[in-house]
Each structure stands twice: as C-alpha cells, then as structure tokens.
Amino acid sequence: MNSVNLKQLARELNLSVSTVSRALRDSWEISTPTKQRVFALAKKMNFQPNPYASSLRKHRSRTIAVVIPEVANNFFALAIKGIETVARTKGYHVLIYLTNEDVAEEVAIASSLQSGRVDGVVLSLCGSAQDTRHLVELQQRNIPMVFFDRVSEGITAPKVMTNDYESGFVATEHLVKAGCRRLAHLTISMSLSISLKRQQGYMDALRRYDRDGGIVHCGSDDDANYRMIRTLLSGEDRPDGVFASVEKLAVQVYHVCRELGLRIPEDVKVISFSNLVTASLLNPSLTTIAQPAFDMGKEAATILFRRLEKKYIVTPEDRVMLPAKLEVRESTGAGSSR
Amino acid sequence: MNSVNLKQLARELNLSVSTVSRALRDSWEISTPTKQRVFALAKKMNFQPNPYASSLRKHRSRTIAVVIPEVANNFFALAIKGIETVARTKGYHVLIYLTNEDVAEEVAIASSLQSGRVDGVVLSLCGSAQDTRHLVELQQRNIPMVFFDRVSEGITAPKVMTNDYESGFVATEHLVKAGCRRLAHLTISMSLSISLKRQQGYMDALRRYDRDGGIVHCGSDDDANYRMIRTLLSGEDRPDGVFASVEKLAVQVYHVCRELGLRIPEDVKVISFSNLVTASLLNPSLTTIAQPAFDMGKEAATILFRRLEKKYIVTPEDRVMLPAKLEVRESTGAGSSR
DNA sequence: TTTATTTACGGAAACGGTTGCGAAGAAAAT
C-alpha cells in the first residue's frame, strides 16, 4: 500500500496538511519558495495522492465508463482506442464493461454505475429488445451519457453515429447496380435504431430500383445465424445479393458459400458494414461500408468531457454524424474471379 | 449525484449509521428484523454505497487494471473479454490502459497506478526495449501483478503464456516440411521474451533441418515494416517461406505479395501467429499458430484474484503454459490455388 | 437475587485529501 501521504509530507516540512495540499495543487495562496520545498519533497518521496480520498471529497472520480456489447470486433476495439486516447490526455481513467449483447447484463452494469463510481458514460447499446429504464435512472442521477453507434432514440443525450440510412441505401444501390435482381438484408436487431435505419435505406433503395428483397433477422447466437443464412442461400429462390449489417454476418455468408459451393461474386454478391482490416485480403476481397470507428470513439469522448466541464448543453436533437465510406472490392464485382 | 447515504437511511430508520452499515453487510451483530427493515428501505430508496468512501476506508478498490499494447487486435481483444468476464463474476471493475507500444506511456501508466487506484494489474508489455524499473516500483507498492503473453522474465510475478519456443519450432518445421528451402522470420521486438523464444524455436528448427534463414526485425511503424518486408521479398535471394510472429506482419506480407505479384503459397509460403477470425477466409487462407487468447485472459485474471484473496503464493518460476495450436491452411499448402 | 455472559446496537475515530474561514505578520496607506 502507498503509505506516504499529506500528513507525512507536512510533518517533514513543518507545514500544515492544508498548506501542503494547496501547494501541490499550485494554489495562489502559497508562496513560491514553499511550493518548491513541497514539490521537491513530494517528488523525492514519490508522493501519490490517494485518488479515493480526493474523489470522496470532491464528488468527482476522473473516471468514465465505456459500455459496449463486445470487444472482439474491430469497430468497438477501435472506438475504445479513440476513447482511451482522449481520456488519457484529459487525465481520466477508463472503466470497461461488456454487455455481451445481453440486456440483463446491461441493466446490471447501469445499476452498478449509479453509485457515482464514474463521472460519465460512453455507451453503445446491446441489440436485444430495449427497455431504457436503466438508462433513464442513470440520467436521473446526473451521470452524463454519450451514445455512439448504437444509440437510443428515446433518451436525450448526445449521439455520435454514422449516416446509417444513406449507407443502407448506398449499399443496396451498389448491389443493384452490380446487377443483383433479388436481394437479402441480414440484420441483428429489430430494436436498434441503427439497424432500423440501415434497413429503411435498404427498403427504400429496393423500391427506388424496383427490386425484390427480404430481410433475415439474425441474433447473437452464431450457430443459429449460420443456419438461417444457410437456409437463405440454399433455397431455389436464393438471393443473388446480400447486404450484411455487421461484419460477423458477412463472415458467416462467406463460410456458407464455401459450404454450398456458391461463388462470390458470380452467384452471390456480398456487401457489409465492416471495419475488418483484412477485408481487402479475403477471398474474394469484401466490399464494405466502413465506419470511422476510431474517430467516433474520439468524438464521443470529447463530447462527454465537454459535458463534464459544463461547457456543453445537451439538446434533444443532439447528434454528430460521421460518414461511413463505401469501399468497393471484389465481392460485388462484375465476376472476374481475381 | 447520488445523495442517498447511510446517514439518511439511519435517520429514517431511527438507527445509527454503524448499525445500518452492518446490517447492509449482513453482520451477525444485527438482529434479523432490523436487517430486514434496513434492506427494505435501502431497496426502496435505491441506496448505492459510495465506492470511494468504502475504498478509502478499506484500502481496497475492487478494481484492477489491464495494461496492454493495443486493443485493435483479436488476441488482446479476446484477452480483455476473458479478464472482464472473470472480473465481473468476482465483483471487480476493470480499468483499461493502452500503451500503444510506447515504453514512455507504459512508464506513465505504471506510475499513475502507484496511487493505489487498483488492487492489482494484469499486463502485457510493450515491445520496445525494456527497463523494468517502473514495474519493480509497482511491486514494491505491494500491487500484485500478473503477466500474460508478453511477460517480463526479470520480475517475480505469475506469468500466463503459450509454448512460444515449441510453437516457433513447429511453425518453422511446418514451412520446411512444406518444401521451403530459404526462410525468413519477421519479429517485432528484440527484447520481449516471447519474441526471443519464438525466434529461438525458429533458429533451432533451421539448424535441425539444415535450412537457411534470416530474421527481419520489425517495429511499431507500419509503413517502415511494409518497406522492410517489400525489400525482403524483392531481392533475388528472397525467401520462399515466411514465419511472422504477429498477425499484422502477416497481413503486410499478403499486401506486399499482391504488389509484387508473388503467389502464395507457390512462390512464398506464409505462416503466422494470429487469432484472426478471418484467417480461413483470406486469399489464400492463412496457416496460423493460434493462441487461446480468451482462456489466457481468464487464467491471468483468475490468478490475480487468487493473489488478491491471499490464497496464492508467488514463486519465481510461476507460470502457466497454455498451448498454441497450429491451424494448417492454404498459405503453406502444396500449391493448389484453392 | 446477584453475577457473568450474550445479544444488539450506538458513539466516535479513523481513512486521506480538500476547502471555508480566520489569524498572524508584513507591507502599504493614512
């Protein structure tokens, strides 16, 4: 345990505890020579102020929480990196909580956050059906929240997101223009607004181009998803274009196509929301809608810190849109196998 | 701010603060009816004890730190997941710190951890040259540490690792048996013990099978790495087998081969340490040495909590070996293009 | 009935910084 504290410094310096405390915080009330004496000894004794004493007194922990559905996913990993980068330059610490796409866990986490352990929260919702009471309770405790990507429309808090509707439209349009006649959209949630928006973009593009297409509602069970996709691609009237809303579903599509002997892009064209670094190295390389994950994390954290510094007023329609980018590759190509 | 505290509960119940505190901790000193009254009101008022007051008083924060070089990497992401899973079942919170492969950041983080903010640390070193004084100082503050993967041999602390020497040997042997005559090993560090062990396995396999082979020392600068690999594969006497110690180098090899028009595996066979979920979908699919990342995280966290519960005595040679697994795929195949 | 032992709870001192207020001494103003 770190046993060097203010009291010891004060005794050693023949000063009071309060003077030492103020000197270390570079208060104007303390003379320069005294400050220097204090700094010197503090450094010599490697004094580290007890963060818990400070948090208790100041009602501020200099800690934020990041609540996300999963971490083994390039998008969220990059977002964490963005958040952590900003946090450390601000002198904040980052607690991480994984919901594993399970609402019950999200509720439990939100509940534990009510204790005042953190000054603010950056979060991305899990995909299952959402009752947002646990988040409302957090709001009522005056714990600022900022959403990113998987936002909650029902809650008044800043939201950092991508242009999901347009991206869904563009992805679908891209498939159509690549020659697809019968499409399918793989989605992970019927409650997340980002899923609904991507889906709406898909549907509107279908109508705009007068194409046929269905929607497959996947979940968090990988095996079940695999079977659903297998069924989809096994039928007589299987789609010749698939738009996956998350990369893990695209990966499943690749596996299913291998198993069924379907060629991409000749038999089925594939496009997906994804931040896979290996997208260009896949066989065939995968056409993606890539989100600026790192920047979204940075932006969300930046907004949160502005809120914590009271330099920010939240409005109901408070959102930052960072554009996703279409990266055309072979999986939606004309058909040249390489 | 959460303003319902013990004092308010006590006033409401006509009890003393100490009694309420004891009741909530289910102390034997408190009668059952009193406990029930306390529990009922605490639940009704949604009482959440202030964790900072508790930490200050008990000198325990129920928080651990995870210090890793990066997060946008399947290995570390899965390890975090393993650590977080164990932590939450134990009621602990997880702080995350990224060194970005920068020793200076690692030192700064270690220094900030001296404050007693965390009860223990799970860490994986960054690759640059290591002076371990900052870690020794943490040890001296009685903050338990557990290493995983990128361990420090100079420090007496539990280490969770894979059989790096054998894996290096096996990987090299696999390339040799696939027909490679001239090998190259891409490594990221000259100071990490895991790199040295993988390298030693490589060298011993070369000697055992009487093959020629060099070592390319890469760093954390992706562009520089790319150029080094490009130079390696551009020469007249380029290798026909490459063993990458981390997946990002294997990805670079793929890109370089595309640029140079080299065919994998016909011209160059590639094997790599990697936890890429898309390894089997790459073009060609990548032969990997996969580490049990999730289990390594779980194991490291489990050991740390045993230490925190004083049920664990550390010995200098304290290490857990979890075996890595060779997954043979096309990148080291006989040459069939698919 | 008196004395020893439980049982159930309250008082108060921690834990280590932070901060409002007051006060002593020096400097400046009158």
Added chain:
DNA sequence: ATTTTCTTCGCAACCGTTTCCGTAAATAAA
C-alpha cells in the same frame, strides 16, 4: 504612529463508510 490591506499559512469541518470499543438490556449461570 496608527490603521488598513495583503500575503501566507493553520485550524477544523467535511466527504461517506467501516470498525474498534463501549454499553444497555436481555438472558443464563451461580
């Protein structure tokens, strides 16, 4: 010389919980 104003620092309360210790009442033992 006296009063006022700074400058610099100390005292003590405070944040919310935990825990040592003490004590009154209830029960058991003598």
